[in-house]
Amino acid sequence: SSTSSSSSLSQQEVATKIKQTHRLTVLLKHCSEQLLAEYVRHQGEPFSSPDFQPPAMAVPGLPSPSVPPEAWLALSDGKRLWHLAAAYATLPGLLGSVRRQQAELNPLASELHRQLEAAARQCLGLAGNLEGIMGALELPGPPPPSSSLGGPPTSAFLAKLTGYHVCRLHRDWAMRSHEALGLLRTKYPL
Amino acid sequence: NLKCITHDLNRMICSWDATSSANLGLTYKICYTNSEPFSPVCIETEGKRADIPVTIGSTNIQITTLNASGTPLATETFVLPEENVSLIPLTPQILNLSADFSTYTLYLKWNDSGSVFQYELDASWQIQILHKETLETVALINYDSKLTGKDSILSWDWTSDIPLECTSYYVKIRCYINEPYFTGRKEWSEWSPIRTVPEKDTKPNSPMVFPQDKVVLVGSNVTFCCLYNEGESIKFMKYGSKSYPLLRLNKWSSAIKVQNVSASISSGTNVWCLLEPDGLEGTVLFVGYAPDTPQNLSCETHTFINITCSWKPGRATELYTQRQTKYILFERISKENVTCEVDELKPEHHCNFSVHANQKIYNFTLGASNPLGQAESSLLIDVTQRVHLETPDKFTVSTNSSTNAHLSWYIPGNFIQIRLLCQIEINNSNSEQQLQSVSMAGAENSNYRAWVDALHPYATYTFRVRCSASEHFWRWSEWSEGKKLTTLEA
Numbered sequence: 069s070s071t072s073s074s075s076s077l078s079q080q081e082v083a084t085k086i087k088q089t090h091r092l093t094v095l096l097k098h099c100s101e102q103l104l105a106e107y108v109r110h111q112g113e114p115f116s117s118p119d120f121q122p123p124a125m126a127v128p129g130l131p132s133p134s135v136p137p138e139a140w141l142a143l144s145d146g147k148r149l150w151h152l153a154a155a156y157a158t159l160p161g162l163l164g165s166v167r168r169q170q171a172e173l174n175p176l177a178s179e180l181h182r183q184l185e186a187a188a189r190q191c192l193g194l195a196g197n198l199e200g201i202m203g204a205l206e207l208p209g210p211p212p213p214s215s216s217l218g219g220p221p222t223s224a225f226l227a228k229l230t231g232y233h234v235c236r237l238h239r240d241w242a243m244r245s246h247e248a249l250g251l252l253r254t255k256y257p258l
Numbered sequence: 259n260l261k262c263i264t265h266d267l268n269r270m271i272c273s274w275d276a277t278s279s280a281n282l283g284l285t286y287k288i289c290y291t292n293s294e295p296f297s298p299v300c301i302e303t304e305g306k307r308a309d310i311p312v313t314i315g316s317t318n319i320q321i322t323t324l325n326a327s328g329t330p331l332a333t334e335t336f337v338l339p340e341e342n343v344s345l346i347p348l349t350p351q352i353l354n355l356s357a358d359f360s361t362y363t364l365y366l367k368w369n370d371s372g373s374v375f376q377y378e379l380d381a382s383w384q385i386q387i388l389h390k391e392t393l394e395t396v397a398l399i400n401y402d403s404k405l406t407g408k409d410s411i412l413s414w415d416w417t418s419d420i421p422l423e424c425t426s427y428y429v430k431i432r433c434y435i436n437e438p439y440f441t442g443r444k445e446w447s448e449w450s451p452i453r454t455v456p457e458k459d460t461k462p463n464s465p466m467v468f469p470q471d472k473v474v475l476v477g478s479n480v481t482f483c484c485l486y487n488e489g490e491s492i493k494f495m496k497y498g499s500k501s502y503p504l505l506r507l508n509k510w511s512s513a514i515k516v517q518n519v520s521a522s523i524s525s526g527t528n529v530w531c532l533l534e535p536d537g538l539e540g541t542v543l544f545v546g547y548a549p550d551t552p553q554n555l556s557c558e559t560h561t562f563i564n565i566t567c568s569w570k571p572g573r574a575t576e577l578y579t580q581r582q583t584k585y586i587l588f589e590r591i592s593k594e595n596v597t598c599e600v601d602e603l604k605p606e607h608h609c610n611f612s613v614h615a616n617q618k619i620y621n622f623t624l625g626a627s628n629p630l631g632q633a634e635s636s637l638l639i640d641v642t643q644r645v646h647l648e649t650p651d652k653f654t655v656s657t658n659s660s661t662n663a664h665l666s667w668y669i670p671g672n673f674i675q676i677r678l679l680c681q682i683e684i685n686n687s688n689s690e691q692q693l694q695s696v697s698m699a700g701a702e703n704s705n706y707r708a709w710v711d712a713l714h715p716y717a718t719y720t721f722r723v724r725c726s727a728s729e730h731f732w733r734w735s736e737w738s739e740g741k742k743l744t745t746l747e748a
Contacts, residue, residue, distance in 0.1 A: 110523070110524075110525060111525055111528070112498060112522075112523050112525060112526070112527055112528050113496070113498045113499035113528060114496065114499070114528065114530060115528070117499060122538045123536040123537065123538055170525075171579075172579045172580065173524065173525035173526070173579070174524050174525045174578075175524065175578045175579055175602070175603065176524055176578070176603065177524070222470075223470045223471055223541060223542070224471045224525070224526055224541075224542035224544075225467070225470075225471075225528060225530070225540035225541050225542045228525065228528070228540075228542070229538070229540070
């Protein structure tokens with residue numbers, strides 16, 4: 069990702085960047101759904117049961133997109149981008165931690181490992197794009213990301229549960245980013 | 259109503275009831291003699307008990323009640339046969355109660371007070387384990403020992419069938435001494451003061467399910483418990499997708515018993531409880547097999563630098579990564595062992611062991627272990643009879659004549675102590691094939707040469723070579739790559 073000052077990016081270039089980023093969120097949305105499905109498939113019941121709805125669990129460094137849709141839409145573009153950038157600054161590290169834990173718990177699940185790795189790369193890419201857009205629009209960036217899930221989980225179940233929440237949050241943020249970038253595209257048409 | 263008990267068969271404590279109404283200021287004078295012609299011994303006491311030596315046969319006891327000014331009020335005389343004395347051992351003291359939570363085992367240590375008796379005696383102990391909250395007896399175990407005239411620390415352990423974290427236990431012990439020549443009554447001691455596992459005597463500080471990340475054999479019966487805070491309650495508890503009846507252990511702990519568990523998926527079977535108002539706690543059970551005996555164990559050397567042992571793991575254990583089977587290759591003669599790095603996902607495993615100078619015979623034992631057990635295979639080899647050479651490399655063919663060819667190839671390894679046998683395959687363009695063998699001295703990391711004659715002039719041939727140990731054939735190397743050559747015209 070290149071850091072360039074806003075004046076040097078023309079309106080056209082910003083619109084192009086937003087369009088590219090929106091396309092990335094379309095991919096992210098699709099892949100994050102797949103990842104969550106692949107993830108639960110390897111953890112056994114209750115994770116793999118369709119009606120599994122565990123109580124929310126705080127994941128260090130990763131806020132849940134809990135702002136209700138109407139309130140989310142009422143936020144300014146800058147504030148929305150800030151929330152997205154903050155989430156995507158953290159997600160790559162979290163997904164990396166989940167991949168390491170799954171390599172331990174599910175060494176045979178190579179497809180899951182591949183998807184987790186891809187998700188971390190995609191989030192890194194989106195974070196770079198968001199940083200570029202916010203720079204171009206002269207918007208304040210998010211705080212530095214926290215690295216990962218902290219120390220190793222104290223138990224296998226906690227590792228599974230934490231991984232589940234990270235994958236679910238990844239999906240939720242992908243949907244929200246897709247929605248937000250879609251909005252931004254209408255404001256910066258090509 | 260005189261009652262005498264002894265703790266040590268040396269002295270006895272007699273106590274009695276006094277019927278006189280004015281109890282204040284009374285004292286008692288006790289005089290005792292036994293059947294031997296000794297003069298009576300008298301002592302005065304304020305309490306209605308006295309400490310008297312135990313003697314063989316019966317003891318004559320006279321108890322006089324005296325008022326404050328020493329005036330006798332009443333006198334009672336008893337003949338106390340030994341049969342009326344009770345032997346009640348001293349109340350035992352638990353010295354230490356500790357727990358190994360990973361094995362659900364309580365460890366008890368206590369002092370047997372053997373020095374109370376100057377000679378050897380049979381002692382019986384009863385150990386009682388109770389649920390702390392309900393005081394329900396979980397186990398009552400008899401344990402026999404021999405008092406040796408000296409104090410000994412006795413230890414004993416008990417394994418619970420449910421995790422120790424699930425509930426608190428009380429432990430107490432009592433003693434019974436079987437003195438064969440004592441004709442009096444022999445009774446159990448008092449129970450020792452109750453002890454509980456120190457770390458476990460508090461309410462759970464956070465909801466949890468136990469045991470955590472346990473590894474068990476397929477077919478095991480396992481009990482799980484869900485601990486929750488006061489004010490919370492448990493909705494249900496499941497093993498995988500199956501719900502089980504809840505057994506209430508105490509105010510903050512409920513358990514389920516799962517029978518005959520089957521092999522788990524690689525990430526383990528989840529055991530979880532749903533709490534009111536909104537908690538989810540869980541653990542994972544890894545269910546698998548102990549390692550199978552390593553199969554088709556075979557060891558050979560490629561270069562006389564290392565011996566490579568290979569084997570098949572046998573039945574899958576269904577356990578992975580930190581629970582996977584670990585292999586150690588132990589060589590009895592040199593007493594050396596090697597920890598083998600294996601890829602659990604591969605069907606065959608390998609392990610390298612250094613060849614030692616001046617050692618021909620190697621007595622290997624391959625040990626396989628995982629959390630559920632271990633197995634081993636052994637193999638004795640003479641390394642000079644297990645030579646499996648690397649594929650001949652840098653294979654070249656050349657000629658400067660119409661009927662001969664010079665061949666050269668390289669084989670890594672130190673074969674100075676053996677002779678090599680190499681086979682040269684010659685194919686001509688009419689796909690006629692010849693095999694020629696040639697024997698040569700082994701060398702170290704060396705090129706080897708041979709030449710072939712009786713070839714047809716101006717003919718095209720394809721050559722390949724492979725080698726093995728000459729004296730004790732074990733295996734051919736792989737064929738080298740093929741090299742084409744056309745002989746010169748005649």
